[in-house]
Amino acid sequence: MxxxxxxxxxxxxxxxxxxxxxxxxxxxxxxxxxxxxxxxYPIEVAEADAEAADAQDSSAVIEEGPSLAQLLSVASASDGEAIFKKCKACHTQDMGGKNLVGPNLWNIVGRAKGGHEGFSFSDAMYAKGGNWTYEDLDHFLTKPSDFVPKTKMSFAGLKKATDRASIIAFLRSLSDAPADLPMVEISEDVATEEAPVEEVPAADTAE
Ligand code: HEC
Incomplete structure (x- = not known):
């Protein structure tokens, strides 16, 4: 080289x-x-999304689950009849059925509290007043001694909201003319879910 x-x-x-x-x-x-x-890359959008997701998460935590009306709208009376085995020791269900430890429950929805003829209720039940609404039945069956302190019904209660809804659906069926089910409120996010109207700028055709 x-x-x-x-x-x-x-x-x-x-x-x-x-x-x-x-x-x-x-x-x-x-x-x-x-x-x-x-x-x-506009990170603000991603952050806004994350914030929205956070907000949803925290609201999901405080959300209470479906309402009684929503549960009743899908509850099955035959499921309730199965659960009613727990009540049969004290209650009959047929029209004109006899009173046992507890009163016969035919036509219970809408009936006056402590209003069944021929049964001697506790003073607490007579004092409670009003008719058996779905809400009241739900509260009573959650824990009887909470809704009517000093009630004669010695029953711990049904903890699961779905079980109560099933049994209330069954109690509702114990009638010649079952009461109407409560209206299910349409939740707000469904009601407002209409797509926002976007403003499209008119095309500039002037020349
Ligand atoms: C250990 C017996 C016992 C059991 C089990 C029991 N109950 Fe009762 N129930 C009673 C008695 C007693 C009363 C009357 C309460 C009072 O006077 O305070 C009563 C009252 C009621 C009432 C109010 C009746 C009215 O005319 O005002 C309803 C509704 C009811 N029971 C539903 C149920 C359901 C549903 C179950 C099963 C999930 C159930 N009970 C289980 C004994 C019982």
């Missing part, structure tokens, strides 16, 4: 370096304008 060849190699290397530096410099010149004042 002679010095001429070495020179060629050195020149080639130098040229390469120069070209690289040149391209770098050139891209800087070309793309300098492209440096963005703000982030190209």
């Amino acid at each position: 002679n010095s001429f060849e070495i020179n060629k190699i050195v020149m080639a290397l130098l040229l390469t370096v120069l070209v690289i530096i040149g391209i770098n410099g050139l891209t800087e010149v070309i793309f300098e304008e492209e440096k963005l004042a703000s982030n190209a």
Whole structure:
């Protein structure tokens, strides 16, 4: 290898370096304008989404679950009849059925509290007053001694809201003319879920 060849190699290397530096410099010149004042990806949107998700999470925690009306709208009386086995020791269900430890429950929905003829209720039950609404039955069956303190009904209660709804659906069926079911309120988010009307700017056709 002679010095001429070495020179060629050195020149080639130098040229390469120069070209690289040149391209770098050139891209800087070309793309300098492209440096963005703000982030190209709008992170605020993602943050807003995250905040919304957070808000939903926390509201989900305090949400109370379906209402009695909602549960009743899907409850099955035959499921309730199965659960009614727990009540049969003290209650009959048929029209004109006899009173046992507790009163016969035919036509119980809408009936006056302590209103069944021929049964001697506790003073507490007579004092409670009003008729048996779905809500009242739900409260009573959750824990009888909470809704009517000093009641004669010694029954711990049904803890599961779905079980109570089933049994209330069954109690409702113990009638020639079952009472209407409560209206289910349409939840707000469903009611307002209409798509927002977007304003589309009119196309500029003037020339
Ligand atoms: C250990 C016996 C016993 C069991 C079990 C029992 N009850 Fe009772 N129930 C009673 C008695 C006694 C009363 C009267 C309460 C009073 O006078 O305070 C009563 C009252 C009621 C009343 C109010 C009746 C009215 O005319 O005002 C309803 C409704 C009722 N029971 C439903 C049920 C249901 C549903 C079950 C089963 C989930 C059940 N009971 C289980 C003894 C019982």
